[in-house]
Amino acid sequence: MFKIDKAIPMMGMGGGMGGGGMGGGACYVYPDAPATPGLVTPDVTFNRGIYMNGSITMDDGAQIRIWGFTDGGGMGMGMGGPFPSPAIRVREGQIVHTNLTVQGNMWLHTIHHHGIEPSTENDGVGHYSFDVNGTYTYQWKAAHAGTYFYHCHTNTVLHAEMGMYGALIIDPPEGPGTLYSGGPAYDLEVVWAADEIDSSWHTLDWDAGTCGQDVGLHRLNPDYFIITGVDGARSALTAPGVAVNMQVGQRLLVRYICAGYLAQRITFGGLTATVHMSDGRPLPNPVEVTAIDAVSAERYDCIITPTEAGVHDVVIEFFDQITNQVIGTARTRITVE
Amino acid sequence: MKRRDFLKIGSAGLAGSLLGGAGLLSWTPRASAATIDRSFYVTEGTITQPDGSDVYFRGFSASGTGLNVPGSSLVVQEGDTLRITVINTLDVDTSFVIDGLVDSGPIGPGQTRTVEFTVDQAGSYLYHDGLNAPYNRLLGLHGGLAVMPAGSSNELYPGSPTFVQQYLWLINEVDPVWHADLARRRNPTTAFEPRYFTINGRSMRVPGHPDYANPAVDAGYATDTRLVGSLGDRTLVRILNAGLCIHSVHFHANHVEWLATNGQPRPDVWLKDSLRLPADKGGIDVIYPFEAPPDAWPPVSTGHYPMHFHDEMTQTAGGGLYQFGIATTISFE
Numbered sequence: 001m002f003k004i005d006k007a008i009p010m011m012g013m014g015g016g017m018g019g020g021g022m023g024g025g026a027c028y029v030y031p032d033a034p035a036t037p038g039l040v041t042p043d044v045t046f047n048r049g050i051y052m053n054g055s056i057t058m059d060d061g062a063q064i065r066i067w068g069f070t071d072g073g074g075m076g077m078g079m080g081g082p083f084p085s086p087a088i089r090v091r092e093g094q095i096v097h098t099n100l101t102v103q104g105n106m107w108l109h110t111i112h113h114h115g116i117e118p119s120t121e122n123d124g125v126g127h128y129s130f131d132v133n134g135t136y137t138y139q140w141k142a143a144h145a146g147t148y149f150y151h152c153h154t155n156t157v158l159h160a161e162m163g164m165y166g167a168l169i170i171d172p173p174e175g176p177g178t179l180y181s182g183g184p185a186y187d188l189e190v191v192w193a194a195d196e197i198d199s200s201w202h203t204l205d206w207d208a209g210t211c212g213q214d215v216g217l218h219r220l221n222p223d224y225f226i227i228t229g230v231d232g233a234r235s236a237l238t239a240p241g242v243a244v245n246m247q248v249g250q251r252l253l254v255r256y257i258c259a260g261y262l263a264q265r266i267t268f269g270g271l272t273a274t275v276h277m278s279d280g281r282p283l284p285n286p287v288e289v290t291a292i293d294a295v296s297a298e299r300y301d302c303i304i305t306p307t308e309a310g311v312h313d314v315v316i317e318f319f320d321q322i323t324n325q326v327i328g329t330a331r332t333r334i335t336v337e
Numbered sequence: 338m339k340r341r342d343f344l345k346i347g348s349a350g351l352a353g354s355l356l357g358g359a360g361l362l363s364w365t366p367r368a369s370a371a372t373i374d375r376s377f378y379v380t381e382g383t384i385t386q387p388d389g390s391d392v393y394f395r396g397f398s399a400s401g402t403g404l405n406v407p408g409s410s411l412v413v414q415e416g417d418t419l420r421i422t423v424i425n426t427l428d429v430d431t432s433f434v435i436d437g438l439v440d441s442g443p444i445g446p447g448q449t450r451t452v453e454f455t456v457d458q459a460g461s462y463l464y465h466d467g468l469n470a471p472y473n474r475l476l477g478l479h480g481g482l483a484v485m486p487a488g489s490s491n492e493l494y495p496g497s498p499t500f501v502q503q504y505l506w507l508i509n510e511v512d513p514v515w516h517a518d519l520a521r522r523r524n525p526t527t528a529f530e531p532r533y534f535t536i537n538g539r540s541m542r543v544p545g546h547p548d549y550a551n552p553a554v555d556a557g558y559a560t561d562t563r564l565v566g567s568l569g570d571r572t573l574v575r576i577l578n579a580g581l582c583i584h585s586v587h588f589h590a591n592h593v594e595w596l597a598t599n600g601q602p603r604p605d606v607w608l609k610d611s612l613r614l615p616a617d618k619g620g621i622d623v624i625y626p627f628e629a630p631p632d633a634w635p636p637v638s639t640g641h642y643p644m645h646f647h648d649e650m651t652q653t654a655g656g657g658l659y660q661f662g663i664a665t666t667i668s669f670e
Contacts, residue, residue, distance in 0.1 A: 028543050028659075038635040095634050115610045117590045117630040120640035125589070127543045127660050128641055141634035155659045157649035209657020212388055217653045218532050261648045263583045263613070281592060281608035296585035296647040297611040321582050321648060322529050324616060 026207035029108050029154065032130035036137045037121055043094035047072050049101050050109055052206065054080035054163070058224055059233040065202045066163040069100075069111070069152075083229040084193055084259075085150075085166030088113075092145045092172050092181070097137050104133025107206040112153035113168055114297055115280045116140055126154045145172040145180040146280030147255040147299040149193065155210055157217045161201055163229075165259055167191045170280070179253060184276055184286075184303050186253035190244050193229075193259040194266070194316045194330060196222035220261055225318055225330040232316065232330020244334045248309055252334070254302040258294040262327075263319040267291040269312030269334060273302035306336040361561075362412045362483055362503045366490045370416035378424045379431045379444075379466075379478065380404050381520075386533045387540050388655035392513045393520035394477035397433075397464070401426050406538040407507040407579070408464070408480030410561075415459050415487040422451040429522060434467035435482060436618065443468060459486040459494045460600045461505070461575035463618050471581060471617070472519055475512075477538070479579040481505040493573060493596050493622050498606060500624050503573035506562060508614065508663060509535045510580035510651075529581060534651040534662040537562050541645075541664040557643075562665040566627040568638050577620040584614040584651060586621070589642035590630045590667060593623035611647055627669065642667045 054066035069085035090096050102109050108131035112124035118140035121129050130136075131154045152164035169191075172181040179186065198220050209215040227236040236242045246252055254273065258264050268290060276286045278300050292300050306312075312334040320327045377397035382404035384394050397408030401424065413419060423433045425444045433441040439454040456462075466478035483505060486492050491499040510531035518525045533540060539562070542548045542555040552558045566572055574593075576586060592608040598621050614621055629638055645652060645664035654661040 028545050030544070040634070113632075114587075115592075116632045117592075117610075119630065119633040119635075119637040120642060122633070123589060123640075123642060125643055128643055128666075139634055140632045143631040157652050157659050160649060209653065210659055212655065212658050214656030216656050217659070218650050218656050219530060220650055258585075261585075261650060263585075278607060279592060279610045283607060284605040293613070295583060295611065295613040296649075297587055298585070298609075298613075319583065321650065322531075324583060 025211065026108070027211035028127070029207070029210065030126055030130045031104050031108055031133035033132055033134035033136045034121070034130070036139050037119065039137065039139060040095060042097040042139070044090050045097040045099065046088050047099045047101070048085070048111060050103065050107070051081035052107065054083055056083055056229065059231045059235055062199065064197060064199055064224065067159065068163050069166060083163050085164065087167040087169060088150060089169045089171065090142045091175065092142050092170055095139065095141050097139055099135060099137050100132050101135045102132045108133060108154050109159065109164070110153045111138055111150050113138070113140065113148060113150045115148040115299070116168070124153050142170045144280050145170045146277050147257065147301050148280055149257050149259065149299070155207060158201065158204055158208055159206070161198065161220070161261070165193070167193065167255070167257065169255065179276055179301055180282055183282060185251065186303060187250040188244070188246060189253040189255060190242070191255045191257065192227050192242070192332065193257040194264055195226050195260040196220070196262055196318050196328060197224040197226060198222045199224065220321065222262070222318065222328060225316070225328040227316065227330050227332050232332065236330060236332040237313070238333070242332050246306070246334065246336055248306055248336055250305070252304045254304060256292065256294070256300045256302060258296055258298045260318065261296050262321055264294050265291055265317045265319070266294070267315050268304065269314050271304050271306060271312050271334065273304045275300050275302050277301040304334070306334070309336050311335050362410055362505055364412045364485055364490060364503070366414060366485065366488045368488065370414070370418070370487070372418040372420055373411070373413050374420045374422070375411060376422040376424065377408055377433070378403070378426055380426050384538070386511070386654060387542065387658055387661040390513060390655065392511060392533065393516045395427070395473065396477045397480055406477035410480060410505045411482045412485065413456060413482070414485040415457060416455065418453060418455045420451060420453045422449060424449045430468055431466050431473065431478065432468045433464060435462050435464045438462065440467060456484045459484050460597070461577060461620050461622055463577045463579065463620065465579065465618070469524070472515070472524060474579055475509065475581070476516060476519055477509070479507060479509070481507055481575065481577050483575060494602055497596055497602070498594055498624055500571045500573040502566070502570060503575065504561065504564065505575045505577070506536050507538070508576065508578045508580055508584065509538070510582055511535060531580070531582070532656060533654050534646070536663045536665060540654055540661050543660055556664065557666040559665070564625060564644065564665065564667045565670060567670055568627055568629055570627040572625045572627060573622065574625055575620065575622050576614055578614050578616060578618065581617055582648070583616045584663070585611050585647035586614050586644070587611045587647040588625060588644050588667070590640065590669070591626055591628055593625050595621065595623055597622040625667070639669045
């Protein structure tokens, strides 16, 4: 059995990227890249590298620094990368390899497949196993169809906020088009990963605060609100892949991921949604809703079947952690023809 | 208040602890109702936070010379009468309140008061000081009460899914500026800005830290927070929020069965890996099933995993120190 007590922390690791202005270097990190226990030939493989120099442009023209995972395992130096990170999509029953390559002399990261429940070594939590230094193969078997996401679990408070997450979808064995075996069918789908950004955090180094510096990570004061990587102020209303165009009679599957830290409420612009799953598990009885209250990392899978043409603005409200007041909104749109 | 009188609680261990030596809530059902006597001394002191700061707290303590934050958990059964005696050792008023069940009213400096009440409804309850709300409660004057169904040893409410062991987690957020103001007997004037985040009064430590694995300090090893089980050891966790923030409770390795929120049984039991913990005295009750982690390949039956809150600001201490916050360990043994 893997013993966390044998993990060797690297205190005061020579700060990647010079430790930046924080001047501390990294503490309580556990660089390693052991052999994967019980490695077998997988049914499907994903290769993920790291980019630390991405950016997105907000509707007000601001450029926000973004970190994430690249597809293919290469290093996105100078290239940035997709945001959110490229989706991982597999079928129930498959054995999956997620190969993560990290330039451990510069920074450390992991992949935690959120909602996936593998062995300790493959759970991707630095403090409980190791932070990847080199290449590690996360091996897991997709037991339950549904909507998940994956994110970095090193200095998580910062790394997930910086954008290091992507969708993770497990289709039933019969493939896309059915939410889960015996569950509802759908004609089209969309992933809405709703998140907030505190741009003041987006200048920090990967190891910020780990040695005890006060870098303000106890308080999130977001100034931007996004849906699947797109500014929810205006752009998400029309952005391809976020906004939905559909026909009367079609069944839309919304895979809603509360990808930020704040509590959210999503309303579907007057449409009724039927929630069939949450957190990758079918509900015993689906529920009909016009709004969903969610907290960080929850997922809700909803089927919407409009009965007439119309334009519906979907609104996601974000609630301040302290005051519980709405401090921001993000909007996208369902257009039914 | 004399600062030298403060009890300081740090790595030396919890003085006057009334944990009974066991982390689990232990319970043997009785054939008939009983009267349960318990005394709490309202005391004050400081507790050392992960960044080394000593922060002022008050507690419902087991003795006049100790400091328990939170107060020790009570486990009783439906129909029992509770007789709670509160001895106020401080120079400010205090009270003992369970919303909907009992309110002692103000207990003045140096006063002792006994309240008596009967519990009729199984579930999880927060006891707290209701005065100067929410300040006295946030200072640490809170604890948990578990009311078992009459004659039952393994249900949250009559007919609920069953468990074999149970824990009670009390969540709090700590703004040291507020605590310092209240130590000086004045109410805060600043916006709430918690910098420490606790589960049963402690934050987590991580490997490499001097207090890592010290059960008196490390929430990952404290016997009243760390979930320990073997396959099949279905574990009820009663989670009560003394703080002011909505939280997301995230379990690794197993989905939990979501049985109740704010004392209300859910119409259906949903399986969840992330759950809303309502703010301001809210609570949820879940069963962690200790099933073999379903996505492991090859299959495993042992391992160490975190339970942590996913509103990740709660994973910090003093503005940094990631994962020195509201987290504990789930140990499959």
